[in-house]
Amino acid sequence: MMKNIAFLSATVAMLVLSGCSTKEPAIDATASTAGSSVGTGVNPNATTSTDSNAVIAPITNANANDTAAANGTNGSDAQLVSILFDYDKFDIREDMQAAMTKNTLLVKEKTIKLEGNCDEFGSDEYNFALGLKRANAVKTALVNSGANADSISMVSFGESNPVCLEKTQECWAKNRRVDFKLP
Amino acid sequence: MKIIFFWLCLIQLLWGADATIEVVKGVARLTPLAIEDSSPQSTEMSQKFSQMLAADMNVVSMFSVDESYAMAGFDATSPAPAHKEARYLLRYRLVNDGMGGVKADVKLLQDGTPLFLKSYILKQSEMLVFLSHSVAYDINAKIGGSPIDWIKRKVLFVRLTSPRHSEIVASDYTLSYQKVILKGGIYGFAKWANREQSDLYYTSLSDFKPTIYKMNLLSGKKEKVISSDGMAVCSDVSEDSTRLLLTLAPTGQPDIYQYDLNSNTKTRITDYSGIDVNGQFMGDGSIAFVSNRFGYPNVFSTRINSNAVSQLVYQGKNNSSLSSYKNFLVYKARESTSGYGGNAFNLHLLSLNSGNIKRLTASGENDYPRFSPDGEAILYIKQEGSRSSIGLIRFGINKSFAFPLKIGRIQSIDW
Numbered sequence: 394m395m396k397n398i399a400f401l402s403a404t405v406a407m408l409v410l411s412g413c414s415t416k417e418p419a420i421d422a423t424a425s426t427a428g429s430s431v432g433t434g435v436n437p438n439a440t441t442s443t444d445s446n447a448v449i450a451p452i453t454n455a456n457a458n459d460t461a462a463a464n465g466t467n468g469s470d471a472q473l474v475s476i477l478f479d480y481d482k483f484d485i486r487e488d489m490q491a492a493m494t495k496n497t498l499l500v501k502e503k504t505i506k507l508e509g510n511c512d513e514f515g516s517d518e519y520n521f522a523l524g525l526k527r528a529n530a531v532k533t534a535l536v537n538s539g540a541n542a543d544s545i546s547m548v549s550f551g552e553s554n555p556v557c558l559e560k561t562q563e564c565w566a567k568n569r570r571v572d573f574k575l576p
Numbered sequence: 577m578k579i580i581f582f583w584l585c586l587i588q589l590l591w592g593a594d595a596t597i598e599v600v601k602g603v604a605r606l607t608p609l610a611i612e613d614s615s616p617q618s619t620e621m622s623q624k625f626s627q628m629l630a631a632d633m634n635v636v637s638m639f640s641v642d643e644s645y646a647m648a649g650f651d652a653t654s655p656a657p658a659h660k661e662a663r664y665l666l667r668y669r670l671v672n673d674g675m676g677g678v679k680a681d682v683k684l685l686q687d688g689t690p691l692f693l694k695s696y697i698l699k700q701s702e703m704l705v706f707l708s709h710s711v712a713y714d715i716n717a718k719i720g721g722s723p724i725d726w727i728k729r730k731v732l733f734v735r736l737t738s739p740r741h742s743e744i745v746a747s748d749y750t751l752s753y754q755k756v757i758l759k760g761g762i763y764g765f766a767k768w769a770n771r772e773q774s775d776l777y778y779t780s781l782s783d784f785k786p787t788i789y790k791m792n793l794l795s796g797k798k799e800k801v802i803s804s805d806g807m808a809v810c811s812d813v814s815e816d817s818t819r820l821l822l823t824l825a826p827t828g829q830p831d832i833y834q835y836d837l838n839s840n841t842k843t844r845i846t847d848y849s850g851i852d853v854n855g856q857f858m859g860d861g862s863i864a865f866v867s868n869r870f871g872y873p874n875v876f877s878t879r880i881n882s883n884a885v886s887q888l889v890y891q892g893k894n895n896s897s898l899s900s901y902k903n904f905l906v907y908k909a910r911e912s913t914s915g916y917g918g919n920a921f922n923l924h925l926l927s928l929n930s931g932n933i934k935r936l937t938a939s940g941e942n943d944y945p946r947f948s949p950d951g952e953a954i955l956y957i958k959q960e961g962s963r964s965s966i967g968l969i970r971f972g973i974n975k976s977f978a979f980p981l982k983i984g985r986i987q988s989i990d991w
Contacts (some may be wrong), residue, residue, distance in 0.1 A: 397855075425792070446808060448696070448697045448699075449696070449697070449698050449699065449703060449706045449707055449710055486821055508805075508806075514941075515896060515908075515945060516821055516943060516985075516986070516987045516988060517854065517866075517896070517897035517908070517943060517944055517958065518765070518809055518830075518854045518866070518897070519813065519851060519852035519853055519854065519866050519868075519873050519896035519897065520823075520852040520896070521764070521807055521809070521853075522807060522830040522853045523821070523851070524829075525806040525807045525825055525828065525830055526850075526851060528806065528828075529806070529828035529829070532828060544784065546784065546805055547805055547806040547828060548781060548785070548786055548807075548826075549786075549805060549806060549807050550740070550762065550781060550804075551764065551985060551987075552664075552736075552987075553736050553739070553740065553742060553762060553764065553781075554739050554740050554762075555739050556739070558739075
């Protein structure tokens with residue numbers, strides 16, 4: 394008899410538990426809960442009041458123009474030749490040595506700015522650093538040839554100063570470069 | 577008795593199986609929601625707001641959103657005829673305040689019962705999409721969705737418009753609203769200076785040396801922070817906005833520095849002859865960064881006043897960009913070594929506690945990941961040819977979204 398009562402109790406418990414399962418999606422259950430506790434608590438005065446989170450602050454700015462704008466020139470100045478680099482590299486290629494020799498003669502005793510540039514693959518800091526390392530490789534070569542290090546400044550433009558905008562290998566190769574700029 | 581028990585067990589098993597099926601169906605089929613315009617008159621702005629709310633509620637991802645437009649009385653208990661299938665109704669009433677702003681009343685009903693009622697004030701009507709984001713935020717909070725604090729934040733990005741020309745733009749996360757903050761020069765790496773988004777840092781490449789400026793958004797006032805030969809980038813801002821991680825290259829070598837804004841002093845963090853960039857404050861006080869010290873870009877960490885450097889990522893041979901949130905990192909990995917087209921860059925999430933890595937994107941050029949300040953989502957740049965989009969990944973619901981930029985190419989983003 395006790396065994397039968399135990400069996401019966403177990404099955405009743407299983408039925409009760411299974412009967413408690415809901416067929417509503419979980420999202421409804423959440424919303425219903427919110428409704429039962431919040432729905433009746435909607436404040437009729439809410440339409441005439443706002444909280445601080447309901448005020449959306451404007452975006453303003455005094456002056457959208459920066460007067461120190463660049464003039465938008467591309468490539469190297471005068472007869473100077475831009476030095477091209479291989480993908481993801483910052484060592485001066487063998488076929489660029491003649492251009493380096495020519496540039497060295499033209500810029501000796503002059504103040505110059507070296508602008509490092511990259512192709513369009515990546516706009517992150519690493520790509521900018523790659524452009525800088527290219528400029529620094531050219532600077533080191535110039536200094537080794539007798540140029541004054543203090544007369545050479547550098548900047549990296551990353552991928553933001555392409556001379557060629559087509560989606561071709563030749564174009565990307567042209568953009569991986571260091572330009573020589575005279576003040 | 578045994579026979580009765582057998583039948584009861586069978587019924588229980590069948591009932592249980594049915595419940596499981598229903599759970600699966602419940603997950604797949606979201607509850608239908610419709611959006612209704614209760615404005616005094618249907619206008620271009622009020623119709624546009626319906627589309628904005630529909631887009632936001634899709635990102636909230638807790639409803640099956642009926643995007644059809646209809647008008648209905650704000651206090652009506654039944655839906656518009658076109659929306660009779662909807663169990664949830666999101667109603668709004670927009671009224672111009674006569675001073676360039678908008679007042680909005682918003683109500684959410686479930687089966688005719690009000691769940692939510694709130695009024696909003698928008699001071700600039702052209703920022704209507706931010707009103708939609710605020711409504712979505714409140715509705716999501718009301719129904720217990722995963723946190724979406726990021727949805728109300730302003731996004732800052734640098735747009736390349738032509739060679740040597742770029743603009744700094746403030747927008748919402750969908751790029752629906754855009755305001756040019758600065759133009760006419762060459763800029764990069766714009767970053768919010770504080771949680772309140774009142775000021776920003778950016779790099780100007782128009783000066784003789786790359787220079788980091790701080791700009792106040794309200795007054796437009798700019799002040800120089802620091803300049804460096806070669807490269808100057810503000811990579812990260814500490815949570816209390818008092819310290820910066822900068823990449824500077826005074827001798828032509830890009831290294832990471834900490835800049836204390838209270839004392840205006842800088843401390844060199846790394847000293848390596850190759851490339852060290854992209855410093856990020858970590859939750860344990862360390863600093864994560866990208867370095868090519870093993871011959872290829874990868875993610876490492878160090879501490880201030882320590883020479884010890886630890887490798888953090890052991891997967892991939894080209895991990896060149898990262899963002900941190902407490903002890904989580906998201907980094908960009910190049911999937912191929914091709915120097916030409918067809919390159920794939922994917923984003924990966926690394927938990928420094930467990931060491932687990934999860935790939936977040938499947939294909940394409942995915943760049944410049946940025947955690948939201950609450951760590952709930954990642955914003956990133958998706959490049960498709962000459963076109964840029966802003967991508968959004970929500971961890972809590974395992975979903976991603978993309979919002980295209982119509983003009984220009986995005987160089988950097990922050991939020």
